[in-house]
Amino acid sequence: MTARPAILFRLALRNLGRELRRSSLTAAAMVWGLALLIVSRTLSDGAHEDWIDSGVRLATGHIVFNAPGHRTSESLEDHLTGEQTAAALAAVRALELPEAALASVRVSTRGLASSPDGAIPVAIHGVEAGAELAFSRLGADVLEGRYLEAGDRLHAFIGQALALRLGLRTGSRMVLTAQSAAGEIEGQLVRVVGTFRTGLAELDESVVHIPLQTAREWLGVEGATTISTLLPHSSFTARALEELRARVAPGEIEITPWEESTPELHSAVRLDDGGDWVFHLILFAIVAMAILTAVFMSVLNRKRELGLLRALGLSGRETGWVVFIEGLMLTAAAGLIGIGVGFALVWIFFRNGLDLTGLMPQDFTFGGIVFDPVMYPVIEARHLLQSLFFTAVIGISASIYPAWQAAALDPADSVKVE
Amino acid sequence: MSTTSTPRPTSTSPPAAPVAVRTEALWKIYPQEPQPVEAVRGVDLVVERGAFLAMAGPSGSGKTTVLNLLGGLTRATRGRIRIEDREITELPDRELARVRMHRIGFIFQSYNLLPVLTARENAEFTLLLQGVSAAERKRRVHELFAEIGLEGMENRFPPKLSGGQQQRVAVARAVLGNPALVLADEPTANLDSATAEALLDVMQRLNRTMGTTFVFSTHDPRVMERAERVIRLVDGRIERVDVPGA
Numbered sequence: 001m002t003a004r005p006a007i008l009f010r011l012a013l014r015n016l017g018r019e020l021r022r023s024s025l026t027a028a029a030m031v032w033g034l035a036l037l038i039v040s041r042t043l044s045d046g047a048h049e050d051w052i053d054s055g056v057r058l059a060t061g062h063i064v065f066n067a068p069g070h071r072t073s074e075s076l077e078d079h080l081t082g083e084q085t086a087a088a089l090a091a092v093r094a095l096e097l098p099e100a101a102l103a104s105v106r107v108s109t110r111g112l113a114s115s116p117d118g119a120i121p122v123a124i125h126g127v128e129a130g131a132e133l134a135f136s137r138l139g140a141d142v143l144e145g146r147y148l149e150a151g152d153r154l155h156a157f158i159g160q161a162l163a164l165r166l167g168l169r170t171g172s173r174m175v176l177t178a179q180s181a182a183g184e185i186e187g188q189l190v191r192v193v194g195t196f197r198t199g200l201a202e203l204d205e206s207v208v209h210i211p212l213q214t215a216r217e218w219l220g221v222e223g224a225t226t227i228s229t230l231l232p233h234s235s236f237t238a239r240a241l242e243e244l245r246a247r248v249a250p251g252e253i254e255i256t257p258w259e260e261s262t263p264e265l266h267s268a269v270r271l272d273d274g275g276d277w278v279f280h281l282i283l284f285a286i287v288a289m290a291i292l293t294a295v296f297m298s299v300l301n302r303k304r305e306l307g308l309l310r311a312l313g314l315s316g317r318e319t320g321w322v323v324f325i326e327g328l329m330l331t332a333a334a335g336l337i338g339i340g341v342g343f344a345l346v347w348i349f350f351r352n353g354l355d356l357t358g359l360m361p362q363d364f365t366f367g368g369i370v371f372d373p374v375m376y377p378v379i380e381a382r383h384l385l386q387s388l389f390f391t392a393v394i395g396i397s398a399s400i401y402p403a404w405q406a407a408a409l410d411p412a413d414s415v416k417v418e
Numbered sequence: 419m420s421t422t423s424t425p426r427p428t429s430t431s432p433p434a435a436p437v438a439v440r441t442e443a444l445w446k447i448y449p450q451e452p453q454p455v456e457a458v459r460g461v462d463l464v465v466e467r468g469a470f471l472a473m474a475g476p477s478g479s480g481k482t483t484v485l486n487l488l489g490g491l492t493r494a495t496r497g498r499i500r501i502e503d504r505e506i507t508e509l510p511d512r513e514l515a516r517v518r519m520h521r522i523g524f525i526f527q528s529y530n531l532l533p534v535l536t537a538r539e540n541a542e543f544t545l546l547l548q549g550v551s552a553a554e555r556k557r558r559v560h561e562l563f564a565e566i567g568l569e570g571m572e573n574r575f576p577p578k579l580s581g582g583q584q585q586r587v588a589v590a591r592a593v594l595g596n597p598a599l600v601l602a603d604e605p606t607a608n609l610d611s612a613t614a615e616a617l618l619d620v621m622q623r624l625n626r627t628m629g630t631t632f633v634f635s636t637h638d639p640r641v642m643e644r645a646e647r648v649i650r651l652v653d654g655r656i657e658r659v660d661v662p663g664a
Contacts (some may be wrong), residue, residue, distance in 0.1 A: 004546070004547075004549070007543075007546055007547065011532070011534065011535075012534070014534035016534065104629070131545065149557075158566050172576070265485070304528075304530065305530075305532055308526075308532065309490065310491070310518075311524045311530075312518065312524070312543055312544055312547065312591075313515055313516065313519025313520060313544060313547045313548075314519075314547070315511050315512045315514075315515035316511050316515075317511075317512070318515070353517045409494070411491045411492075412483075412486040412491040412492040415491070415524075415526055415530060416526075
């Protein structure tokens with residue numbers, strides 16, 4: 001630019017001001033586009049985090065420790081020793097995160113639950129009552145009775161559907177049968193202290209929680225089959241995984257992130273994220289078309305003026321800059337307002353959430369997740385910056401073509417346009 | 419109008435004064451279908467500094483095209499153009515823009531003011547591009563506006579000015595940068611008779627007081643009467659040069 005940029009900026013600014021109605025309409029398209037993008041992005045991030053949180057809490061956490069081979073064999077022979085369990089717990093406690101990570105030590109196996117009414121295959125989890133209550137929140141879904149407590153020994157907390165099928169109630173007794181670490185079939189009599197209902201049939205029909213110590217003694221496992229770790233947020237997974245792998249002896253303990261331990265959950269999130277991107281691309285395209293049309297029309301309408309600028313001493317490139325700066329200013333102004341409007345809407349949803357109760361049946365489940373019909377936004381800086389970056393790129397890109405057209409105008413033809 | 423005529427000259431008489439613009443064998447051919455249009459055909463022209471010269475001819479004779487070629491708004495197909503001592507025929511776009519900024523002023527038939535700028539801002543636009551200081555711009559605009567009857571109009575936007583006032587602002591813009599050459603394309607065509615006379619008075623006075631070179635493209639006999647020479651163009655060629663009053 002040889003002419004002083006201030007002149008070009010002044011011309012661009014006044015041109016926008018002159019076509020205030022058109023500029024405002026274009027800006028409005030951008031403002032609502034960006035605001036919608038921010039709201040949609042934060043709500044979808046909030047929903048995804050909610051899915052991940054509820055999914056990993058009911059499964060094996062954000063990161064899970066196993067003995068090598070246990071994830072495929074599911075055999076009690078492949079369990080973590082007491083020392084390995086202690087080392088893994090120490091590593092979790094040493095994680096440098098904004099909030100402490102939770103860890104739940106479990107001895108899990110498959111077995112049979114029997115009552116006078118019949119026998120059903122079940123997933124048996126020996127758990128520490130206090131830690132598990134904070135972790136899985138099954139205790140929050142108590143339908144009858146209570147969750148396990150410290151000091152419980154021969155007690156069980158079971159799904160409501162399982163209780164119904166076996167004709168059990170709080171206080172009823174049932175027999176659990178499973179293969180021990182030594183390979184023997186062992187039975188254990190337990191008394192039901194409570195039942196839960198999550199809405200997920202596979203959990204409600206088959207999960208049995210018993211005290212960890214009971215499971216260890218019954219099944220002959222000294223340490224644990226899994227240590228599930230819950231992080232403050234799923235976005236810490238990669239970082240925490242790296243730290244844990246660095247701290248715990250590799251090869252002796254297998255450490256797996258939730259994306260691998262619960263692949264169906266990961267797929268559900270990715271699928272939904274893909275859908276969001278398609279929606280966002282459509283939004284981007286609408287915003288781009290709005291800017292392109294408005295700026296391009298203004299070039300066509302001002303052909304004579306742009307030709308005049310050439311006659312007065314601006315080069316083609318500088319004339320193009322005037323138009324490009326108009327597009328930039330429009331993008332910047334609409335971008336700032338759009339961010340303001342977007343965050344104002346997000347703030348409303350922060351307080352009240354977006355209630356979709358009317359749009360989905362109660363206990364709607366997919367991919368091992370129970371969906372909460374009330375969505376709350378989560379601001380993920382990475383996604384927000386991506387949205388702003390793409391909006392800026394689109395605003396700039398949509399201004400390039402009209403600017404190029406302005407730069408390529410024939411000044412002699414343009415000045416005679418009536 | 420009293421004139422003397424030369425039979426179909428191909429150039430004006432060689433001037434004694436320094437040259438403002440010179441063309442040699444200038445051609446402009448528009449590549450149109452089915453046949454290319456030869457808008458300007460071998461024009462040799464010499465305009466001395468301080469001239470007040472008109473180009474006349476029927477519509478389509480090439481007047482505006484010659485003006486556009488002289489002003490670097492369009493490029494010649496063949497031939498050469500020199501503005502003072504500078505050959506502009508092959509200059510790249512950016513250099514040509516600088517030549518227009520520093521050496522050429524334009525006045526158009528339809529005023530062509532920038533509607534987003536005030537009268538003062540329009541007039542000083544070229545000075546602004548040239549990097550002239552704000553104080554100097556203000557001084558020059560103030561003096562010239564006083565001289566051409568635009569005092570008090572400085573802060574009006576073009577739509578708030580009459581046609582004659584807008585054209586005077588355009589004249590001010592054209593001459594304020596002290597160009598070697600002012601090219602005026604039918605400047606009086608949209609003005610009533612009295613306003614046109616007043617505008618011509620202004621331009622003639624500026625020609626005399628500031629020594630600004632004016633080249634008009636016109637059909638207007640009032641412009642031709644005031645011109646020192648009238649170049650008659652027919653079908654893209656100089657047919658003859660008339661000297662009014664001679």
